[in-house]
Amino acid sequence: MTHPATDAEPWSAPTPDPRTGPLDATVEVPGSKSLTNRYLVLAALADAPGVLRGALRSRDTDLMVDALRALGATVTEGADPSEWHVVPASLEGDATIDCGLAGTVMRFVPALAALNLGTVTLDGDEGARVRPMGPVLDGLRALGVGVDDGGRGRLPATVTGVGSVRGGSIDVDASASSQFVSGLLLAAARFEQGLTLRHTGVTLPSLPHIDMTVAVLREAGVEVDDSRPAIWQVRPGPVAGRDVRVEPDLSNAAPFLTAALVVGGTVRIPGWPSATTQPGAMLPDILTTMGGTAVLDGDTLAVSGTGEVRGIDADLRECGELAPTIAALAALADSPSRLRGIAHLRGHETDRLAALATEITRLGGRAEQTSDGLVITPRPLHGDVVRTYHDHRMATAGAVLGLRVDGVRVENVGTTAKTLPGFTRMWDGMLAQRAGTVS
Numbered sequence: 001m002t003h004p005a006t007d008a009e010p011w012s013a014p015t016p017d018p019r020t021g022p023l024d025a026t027v028e029v030p031g032s033k034s035l036t037n038r039y040l041v042l043a044a045l046a047d048a049p050g051v052l053r054g055a056l057r058s059r060d061t062d063l064m065v066d067a068l069r070a071l072g073a074t075v076t077e078g079a080d081p082s083e084w085h086v087v088p089a090s091l092e093g094d095a096t097i098d099c100g101l102a103g104t105v106m107r108f109v110p111a112l113a114a115l116n117l118g119t120v121t122l123d124g125d126e127g128a129r130v131r132p133m134g135p136v137l138d139g140l141r142a143l144g145v146g147v148d149d150g151g152r153g154r155l156p157a158t159v160t161g162v163g164s165v166r167g168g169s170i171d172v173d174a175s176a177s178s179q180f181v182s183g184l185l186l187a188a189a190r191f192e193q194g195l196t197l198r199h200t201g202v203t204l205p206s207l208p209h210i211d212m213t214v215a216v217l218r219e220a221g222v223e224v225d226d227s228r229p230a231i232w233q234v235r236p237g238p239v240a241g242r243d244v245r246v247e248p249d250l251s252n253a254a255p256f257l258t259a260a261l262v263v264g265g266t267v268r269i270p271g272w273p274s275a276t277t278q279p280g281a282m283l284p285d286i287l288t289t290m291g292g293t294a295v296l297d298g299d300t301l302a303v304s305g306t307g308e309v310r311g312i313d314a315d316l317r318e319c320g321e322l323a324p325t326i327a328a329l330a331a332l333a334d335s336p337s338r339l340r341g342i343a344h345l346r347g348h349e350t351d352r353l354a355a356l357a358t359e360i361t362r363l364g365g366r367a368e369q370t371s372d373g374l375v376i377t378p379r380p381l382h383g384d385v386v387r388t389y390h391d392h393r394m395a396t397a398g399a400v401l402g403l404r405v406d407g408v409r410v411e412n413v414g415t416t417a418k419t420l421p422g423f424t425r426m427w428d429g430m431l432a433q434r435a436g437t438v439s
Contacts (some may be wrong), residue, residue: 010385010409011424013402016431018307022265025433026300027256027426029269031056031082031246032278033419034209037064037104038216039244041112041186043086044073046220048241052084055246059418060102067109070095071116088241091116092163099124099155101349101390101418107136107179110159111187114145117163123156127390132347133157135172135180142170143191167191167236175201176347181232182213188234189222199230205344208318212277219244247273250280252420253301254325255396256430257283261292261305262332262403265435272301279319286314286322290329309333311378317341320348323374324393327356328400330376331365343372349418350389359386359394363405383407392418399427 036056041064043050055061065075065084072090077083091112099106099122106124110133113120123129134153141147146160167188174180181197188195204210214224214232220242223235248271260267273281274296284294284301290312292305311333316323320342330337345352353369360367362384366377386398388411395416402408416423 010411011413013399013408013410014428014431015402015404015406015408016263021434023260023263023267023430023433024265024435025430026268026270027253027430029248029253029256029271030420032249033058033060034104034212034278035216035246036061037108038182038186038213039246040064040068040075040084040086041108042216042220042239043241044068044071044089044112045187045190045239046088046241047238049085049087050241051078051243052086053082053243053245055082055084056249056419057081058421059100060104063098063100063102063105067097067099067105070097071112071120092118094118094120096121096123099128101125101128103131103177103179103348106131106133106155107177107183108186110136110140110147110157111184113159114140114143114161114165115163115187115190116159116161119158119160121156121158125390127349129155131155132176135174135176136183139170139172139180139184139197143168165191167193167195169196169198171198171200173201174199175203175205176344178204178206178209181210185213185217185224185232185234189217189237189239191236194234194236196231196233203317203344204230205317205341206279206320208277208279215277247271247276247278249419250276250278250283251321253280254283254322255400256426257287257301257303258325258329258400259403259430260303261287261290261309261329262307262400264305264307266302266304267430268300268302270300272296272299274299279321282319283322286312286326289314290333311335311337313338313340315341316373320345321393324352324356324397325400327360327367327374327376328397331360331363331367331378331381331401332404333378336375336377338373338375340370340373349391350394352391352393355387355389355391355394356397359398362386363401363408381405383409385409385411387411388413388415390415392416392420396420396423
């Protein structure tokens, strides 16, 4: 499965004619990237074959599959492209792994490579080479693993494994990314002594993603003690091979649900879980604060709006991946917004705070960076090219702006294939579903 990395011409984001009526749309969102890649890693470490159903097929998840295959796992597609059958990895032999721009690949795979008997070289896209990796690599060094990154704390890096990892206790500063913690915890049950990991930084962003990691480990029979703040203890033991179903990606639902507020009408997402560790679960409350209504009926979340958007003062520390969508919505609001707790977004696919401030300003808005977020003051916007910086969430933020602003063109919209292949088709399909029409 291949995914486009670039587009020859910017995509013209559609601006609906208000005379066509309010939205009345249902959008099927594919599986969670975060869960898919965690389940894949655990399946490769398991003591028996496993199956993933409803898995996301995207650039990030296909890169993870390729990485696991390079480490000796057998991963085959089932009757449906979203079904993966996994025979655990042999973890023996030299390998070269392309991480692309996937944080989950570059930060989850090194600990697997440490269990490998052989040398594993990890590299990725140009943008991946500026994303921080030091805490994961230093953590492995502290456990006696051979790691060579030229002292950069970034890709490219080489991990030389001897077939086992001693394990023990380490201190890790995960202030820049919760993935540093998750990447080490996922493999820790296979360490001889397990792992006790202590976070030493002042802040810990996106804690729900660590909670997600702990939850999937426990589901696989791994004993995890997280009773003490910022300390996790994983006991050594087997990882169960399982048949699991992946939840829809709630963060990828964000731009579609946001459209209900901007355009007016209702957008529904089926398969919404009643309880989840996904940070996207915070969306209903955020969108309600910004002027919408949200109702969960069975497993379908319906968000409705009137076309009016209110500004917000919100700490997005635990759901930073929603920030680009919320920032775009804030630029269309009737009052200023302050988004806080998201300084760590400077180390994502791009510096998302700088990118959002630059692109909102390019369209005539006012967006200022603070030490840990953004202050967005709405102004009349005009059409222009929204640059995406190879960041999928910048592309979907541009689509949200285009709902209200005629002439918005999104550069390299194909970067959405990182987590949401077929985005423009889904977007057009949503906008075609209007009250009084048949979709």
